[in-house]
Structure formats: structure tokens, C-alpha cells
Amino acid sequence: MTAQSSPSPSTGEGGRCHAHPDQPALGACTRCGVFFCERDRRLVDDQPYCDTCAARPDVDYLERFRLEYWGKRDGWAWMVGINAVAYLIGGVFLLVAGGANMLTTALFWLVAGAVCACFWLGQPWARLGFVFIPLVFMGISLVKAEPMGLAFGVMPLLMSISIYNDTRNKLFFQVEMPRETLRKAWHLYKNNAVARAGLMLGVLGLFFPGVGLIALVCSGIGLRNVDPDAQPPIGRKGQAIAGLVLGAVGCLFWVWLGVYGFPRLG
Ligand SMILES: [Zn+2]
Ligand SMILES: [Zn+2]
Structure with missing residues (x-):
């Protein structure tokens, strides 16, 4: 706990930190607009935040991702x-x-x-x-x-x-990693995982009857999830569309095969 001194005589210009009124403000939080000083200024992806907002999982999704797997067996x-x-x-x-x-x-x-x-x-x-x-x-x-x-x-x-x-x-071994590495892993495991699954199922649906139907559902949900303006941005639009196409082709193929039977060889 730091003792809060009485407000110092204002210089007449520049704001004061919201949490530390004795400190001059360095800037405003990107999310809530509150003034911060050197002590509660946090950078997330090069954007300045107050320390309350920086801890929010919707602001720092990579930190949330890190914590989810930190020390947990994969x-x-x-x-x-x-x-x-x-x-x-x-x-x-x-x-x-x-x-x-x-x-x-x-x-x-x-x-x-x-x-x-x-x-x-x-x-x-x-x-x-x-x-x-x-x-x-x-x-x-x-x-x-x-x-x-x-x-x-x-x-x-x-x-x-x-x-x-x-x-x-x-x-799992609690190895510190650069954010870029975390971002790649987040993209692989977390970015619209249902769309990624839909594409894989779409491919499988070409070989196994019925799977194409699940691919259509997953890819449909995946496509609805896509939101490039969200924080973090939700991508994989192309994969969701590819999953829909492959799922439909797989379904049609197996229905066609069911109606007309396997082509007789020889
Ligand atoms: Zn804030
Ligand atoms: Zn402060």
C-alpha cells in the first residue's frame, strides 16, 4: 500500500492517473479510456491499457490461452x-x-x-x-x-x-515463450476450432458415409462464428466454406452411391 498524498497543486495541464491521483497521467486506456500513470500502464500487443483492462481475458486472449495450459498435462x-x-x-x-x-x-x-x-x-x-x-x-x-x-x-x-x-x-513444463509462438498455437488450437474440424470431417466424408453430414453442421457453425472484428479476431472463413463444399460433395456422392450402387467392374 502506498500512502496517498493529498492532491498536489495542479500544474493546470495534463490529467492525473485514475488510481494514483498524485501521479501525472501518461495516457488513456484503449478499452475504458481511464487515465493511467507509469505504474498501471500495461502494453498488450503494443496497445496501452490500464492494469484492470489488461488482465481481462477478452483483451489478452494469449494470456488466457497460456494460463489455460500452464502446468497442465497435454x-x-x-x-x-x-x-x-x-x-x-x-x-x-x-x-x-x-x-x-x-x-x-x-x-x-x-x-x-x-x-x-x-x-x-x-x-x-x-x-x-x-x-x-x-x-x-x-x-x-x-x-x-x-x-x-x-x-x-x-x-x-x-x-x-x-x-x-x-x-x-x-x-505443461511452464516454459516462457514469446507471444508470437503463443499466437501460432492459439491459432492452431483455438481459432474457430469447429471450422477446422468441419474441414477435416469434410475430407473424411468423401471416404466414409454419413461423416459429410457432420462436416456440414460443423462448417456451418464455423462459418457463422467467423468475425474478423472480434477481439480476438475469429478466422478460418475459407476453411469453413471448403468444409461446406466437401461435406456437400461427400453427402451427394454417398447418396448417389446408395441409389445407383457401386459401379460394376469388368
Ligand atoms: Zn481500462
Ligand atoms: Zn497510476
Whole structure:
């Protein structure tokens, strides 16, 4: 708490901060128009706000997005957690029943299981440690002169690197990120997700009967959602239209197939 001094003699020009009357105003909030001083001036996407407005989720949707996933397990974290159980059970089994020649493999599985378990628990070091599991596996294969093992490590290595770079997984590990990265992830996961789903279903509807109908519904809702003037702007108009077209084509195709049957070959 700062002691509020009595209003200082006015200079006769310029406003005073709404929250701190002893401070000269630096400007007005973009949203509510209140005067702010240096202490409660907040920049959101280069626009100045008062600190009350800056905290509003409709003003800072990226902050809302960040908080929604901050420290929360994503799909990858759960997948790695299931891996941990499999590695640990397999490792114990090999240790008990595998004999001396399986000792290296058993120990590798146990260590890998421990790393995966720590990953699931959100231990910061395990994020990089997880990438080292396929690397160590490939290293062991190299030492044992088993080229197949080396080949088997490539896919898991690429996968673990992509998990390492995944924005939602980084949010689970509470890694600070630039707003641009958050914006890309927000666009992928949050920007008119129903329109994005509609387009995917529209493609599926060409191959599976009935799916085109769901695509039409999703794309229709998605198209209605589109609002470039909203805060944040809601896009994917093109995808919604493409989903409607594909959904309609899929429906017509399957109806046509139902009426006339599969074309007889030969
Ligand atoms: Zn404001
Ligand atoms: Zn102030």
C-alpha cells in the first residue's frame, strides 16, 4: 500500500492517473479510456491499457490461452506417462526373467521408465532427458554393433524432438515463450476450432458415409462464428466454406452411391 498524498497543486495541464491521483497521467486506456500513470500502464500487443483492462481475458486472449495450459498435462505428457509404466514393467520383467545377457536392456528400460515418469511429473530436466532416451538407445546399438537398433531409434528420436518443440507441451513444463509462438498455437488450437474440424470431417466424408453430414453442421457453425472484428479476431472463413463444399460433395456422392450402387467392374 502506498500512502496517498493529498492532491498536489495542479500544474493546470495534463490529467492525473485514475488510481494514483498524485501521479501525472501518461495516457488513456484503449478499452475504458481511464487515465493511467507509469505504474498501471500495461502494453498488450503494443496497445496501452490500464492494469484492470489488461488482465481481462477478452483483451489478452494469449494470456488466457497460456494460463489455460500452464502446468497442465497435454496429450504428449500422458502418452509419455503410459510409456513410463510400460518401460518400468518391461524393465522389471527383464531383470527378473531375462538372464545376464539382457541386463543392459533391462537397465536401459528402467532408466528410460524413470525419465518418462519424471516427464509426466513435469520435472524440467526430463523434457530434454526424454530426447536422450532414443539417443542412448542408438548409442547402445552402435556399441553392440546392431545396425537394426540404430534404425529403430530414428523415428522415436524425431518424435521426441517434435515433442520437445511442441508449444502445448512447453506450456505443461511452464516454459516462457514469446507471444508470437503463443499466437501460432492459439491459432492452431483455438481459432474457430469447429471450422477446422468441419474441414477435416469434410475430407473424411468423401471416404466414409454419413461423416459429410457432420462436416456440414460443423462448417456451418464455423462459418457463422467467423468475425474478423472480434477481439480476438475469429478466422478460418475459407476453411469453413471448403468444409461446406466437401461435406456437400461427400453427402451427394454417398447418396448417389446408395441409389445407383457401386459401379460394376469388368
Ligand atoms: Zn481500462
Ligand atoms: Zn497510476
